[in-house]
Amino acid sequence: MNVVAIFDIGKTNKKVFLFNENYQIVWEKSVVLDETVDEDGFPCENSVALKNWIADRFTELKELKEYILKAVNFSTYGASFIYVDHDGNALTPLYNYLKPYPEELLEAFYPKYKGKKKFAVKTASPLLGSLNSGMQIYRFKEEKPELFAKVKYCLHLPQYLSSIFTHQYFTDITSIGCHTSLWNFKKMKYHKWVTNEGILDKLPPIHNAEVSIKIENEIAVGIGLHDSSAALIPYILNFTEPFVLLSTGTWSISLNPFNDTPLTPEELQKDCLCFLQYKNVPVKAARLFAGNTHEMQSKRIAHHFELPSDFYKEITYNKDVIADLKITNFKEISLNTDTYIEKCPFENRNLDKFKNYEVAYHQLIMDIVTQQKLSTHLVIHNSPVKKIFVDGGFSKNAIFMNLLAQAFPAMEVYAASMAQASALGAALAIHNSWNPKPIQNDLIDLKFYKH
Structure with a gap:
């Protein structure tokens, strides 16, 4: 073989x-x-x-x-x-x-x-x-x-x-x-x-x-390639319609290969930057420390409610909990874009106010998604994008995915899964050097989330 x-x-x-x-x-x-x-x-x-x-x-x-x-x-x-x-x-x-x-x-x-x-x-x-x-x-x-x-x-x-x-x-x-x-x-x-x-x-x-x-x-x-840029290659080869890739891990990085408008000083202040993809085209990107926030704050919930640190893996998306939270807790913290991107509001929330850990965790994800909406919007603004693909850790989190779809009602939001995006991208980059077969168009599995 x-x-x-x-x-x-x-x-x-x-x-x-x-x-x-x-x-x-x-x-x-x-x-x-x-x-x-x-x-x-x-x-x-x-x-x-x-x-x-x-x-x-x-x-x-x-x-x-x-x-x-x-x-x-x-x-x-x-x-x-x-x-x-x-x-x-x-x-x-x-x-x-x-x-x-x-x-x-x-x-x-x-x-x-x-x-x-x-x-x-x-x-x-x-x-x-x-x-x-x-x-x-x-x-x-x-x-x-x-x-x-x-x-x-x-x-x-x-x-x-x-x-x-x-x-x-x-x-x-x-x-x-x-x-x-x-x-x-x-x-x-x-x-x-x-x-x-x-x-x-x-x-x-x-x-x-x-x-x-x-x-x-x-x-x-x-x-060789830089890993974030390599991870984009399977998407660029598989999809021709404009999209944003939200690559999630310790950092959530929104990558828009269809936005080459110059960065403004304001965007730079909000942690935007440009990557260059392997075809020499600028990719506008915005970073958010969301994975790190999730890790720290879910530990705080676990400690408060005396739970194992991975308690959240058992929690399923509950739209009634979300509806209640929107009425009760959401108005506590003003939606100031700059401070919202820098610091997740959940860090200032009093855990005693939540009747159980399930409600607290839904609030954490709501706060992260509100941050994510502001961060991702920085790279979507003024571009023809209609799809958001999420890969990495948050793509497997149904609460995050459902709330993200609601946060972008004009977009199609998908959880994308494939084995090892960066490695696959590096392999595809040199396809013509070793592989006589055409590149298939089913390298990425997508799951659609309705808003």
């Missing part, structure tokens, strides 16, 4: 999947690798352990008797760089994007480029410190100039993993376009600071994510 191997590298879980020619997963393996620390003692990815695990899995895959390995690709978390020398060896740890950024460096940087507001608008990203991974390169250059001089290439994590196999060095547009502060979205090229600060020469050429490099005479190796 011909297969493609996808290394799907998350911050916590590292996975490898084999997909057959019909894009079904036929084999998988995962591992959680212990973190290490950088020279400042801050936790970071153990890039040596990661490289070894990937090399070992590759050897294992080639030895599997029942599969013929035709291709390999990578989808990984973003905002991460590895700096390599002329031989492709890493010169530094894989720094953590959560590492605090020195304020004095930022204060010196932004005034050179027309100040924070204009810089954020041009690069289509909120200012997020180390999460703007281009600023990690700037920090490295400023703090360790001697070591920086030895850098041949600054590689985004997916392209570094690809280079281990191919010994070739590229940049991928989906990684540049992921809140890096490197890209000028108006001019669709690197921002001038990248040239001014002497960084451009250390960024390898931009390469098409659909093109692969042959190794060992027969295996096609892709250059």
Whole structure:
């Protein structure tokens, strides 16, 4: 059986999947690798352990008797760089994007480029410190100039993993376009600071994510993609009518591939940004920390009512409870858009006022959906979208899905399910390099929710 191997590298879980020619997963393996620390003692990815695990899995895959390995690709978390020398060896740890950024460096940087507001608008990203991974390169250059001089290439994590196999060095547009502060979205090229600060020469050429490099005479190796952008690919290939993808996990990210209007300063303040998808098209996105809110507040409910932490899995959608809550509790908190997106009103609700945990949990989801409506509306506004697809954790939550459908009565709202969207997207990106079959149009299962 011909297969493609996808290394799907998350911050916590590292996975490898084999997909057959019909894009079904036929084999998988995962591992959680212990973190290490950088020279400042801050936790970071153990890039040596990661490289070894990937090399070992590759050897294992080639030895599997029942599969013929035709291709390999990578989808990984973003905002991460590895700096390599002329031989492709890493010169530094894989720094953590959560590492605090020195304020004095930022204060010196932004005034050179027309100040924070204009810089954020041009690069289509909120200012997020180390999460703007281009600023990690700037920090490295400023703090360790001697070591920086030895850098041949600054590689985004997916392209570094690809280079281990191919010994070739590229940049991928989906990684540049992921809140890096490197890209000028108006001019669709690197921002001038990248040239001014002497960084451009250390960024390898931009390469098409659909093109692969042959190794060992027969295996096609892709250059890798940023995971959020990879997760969009199955939807873009399966649906032609305009849609928004609400990708839910710790963050709920509303992605609209059919909205290329420039970001406004107000949208940036509300945590909007632009991604670049693999066809080089901007995707307007809005982030909400909804999964994290759900985890924290459902724990608070569990503690208050003395329940196990996963109590909510047994709760079914109850429209009568919702109707009562709309009358009694909803007017307590004013609907101020800005504060609503920043902080879920449930955090300020008194749990003693709820007669039982079922009512409290319905209120939590009502509050999250109200936040979600405001966040998602930021990317739907002024675009022709008529469908919302929800994938990830909240797509399996019937209360969330029913309330979301009610929140968007003019839209068709669907829970979408497929195995491993990011990995599937990375496999589909290099389809033409290994798979003679046409891509089927039934890769995604949809469940419609009436409003």
